[in-house]
Amino acid sequence: MLITPIARVSVIKLDVKLLRCTPDAEALCGTAALTSTETASPSEIFEKMDLEKANRIIRRITGYAHFSIIEHASFTFSIEGVSRSMTHQLIRHRIASYVEQSQRYVAYEPTKRYVTPPSVMSNEKAKKIYNEILEKISKTYKALLNLGIPKEDARFILPIASRSNIIVTMNARELRHFFNLRCCARSQWEIRQVAIEMLRQAKKAASALFETAGPSCVERGYCPEGKLKPPRCDVEDVMEWFKAL
Numbered sequence: 001m002l003i004t005p006i007a008r009v010s011v012i013k014l015d016v017k018l019l020r021c022t023p024d025a026e027a028l029c030g031t032a033a034l035t036s037t038e039t040a041s042p043s044e045i046f047e048k049m050d051l052e053k054a055n056r057i058i059r060r061i062t063g064y065a066h067f068s069i070i071e072h073a074s075f076t077f078s079i080e081g082v083s084r085s086m087t088h089q090l091i092r093h094r095i096a097s098y099v100e101q102s103q104r105y106v107a108y109e110p111t112k113r114y115v116t117p118p119s120v121m122s123n124e125k126a127k128k129i130y131n132e133i134l135e136k137i138s139k140t141y142k143a144l145l146n147l148g149i150p151k152e153d154a155r156f157i158l159p160i161a162s163r164s165n166i167i168v169t170m171n172a173r174e175l176r177h178f179f180n181l182r183c184c185a186r187s188q189w190e191i192r193q194v195a196i197e198m199l200r201q202a203k204k205a206a207s208a209l210f211e212t213a214g215p216s217c218v219e220r221g222y223c224p225e226g227k228l229k230p231p232r233c234d235v236e237d238v239m240e241w242f243k244a245l
Contacts, residue, residue, distance in 0.1 A: 107151060214239075
């Protein structure tokens with residue numbers, strides 16, 4: 001069985017929403033591209049820029065792997081109900097802005113707010129063990145709160161399976177880099193699922209900026225992972241799937 005892009009996608013309920021993006025993002029990025037080569041001012045170029053012209057310019061410039069022009073467009077996403085394991089990976093992408101739900105201030109509902117990995121869900125014995133320990137953690141957390149322990153101290157026992165909400169803003173260039181790493185078959189399943197949904201929505205909002213976006217193999221035409229490439233990963237299948245996303 002081949003590892004395709006849709007393998008392990010939609011294994012959990014996702015709630016990813018593109019809240020806002022730069023208005024006229026493609027026209028703005030097209031204007032940025034021409035600002036360096038034309039005598040007209042950016043405001044004059046922008047006033048005359050139409051979507052068809054902007055998309056043509058963006059495809060040409062990004063086709064040279066010159067991505068600085070798309071830094072002028074930014075995208076803000078709400079990512080809801082994901083694990084703290086996932087958000088810890090997400091915030092490693094440093095050229096971005098984040099605000100995450102605080103366990104210091106928000107009272108936690110432990111038994112209802114955990115992410116269970118698919119590998120655990122599909123194994124009845126493992127799921128029983130997993131649920132038992134989470135139930136024990138939940139009871140302990142509530143007991144600490146009832147004893148007057150502050151939420152910021154009681155949270156120390158909460159696991160990285162705890163669900164969280166986070167808002168993130170990235171520019172288009174950093175988003176493409178994020179997709180390179182996190183849409184890859186080697187990425188952890190939860191952040192990969194989130195990344196694919198973010199890409200789907202970003203493409204819908206500004207298609208020219210993300211036409212060739214996806215894991216690194218989509219942009220490069222080959223897998224750069226070398227010996228780390230999953231042996232059953234079909235690069236051509238991956239490229240075709242993401243280009244049609």
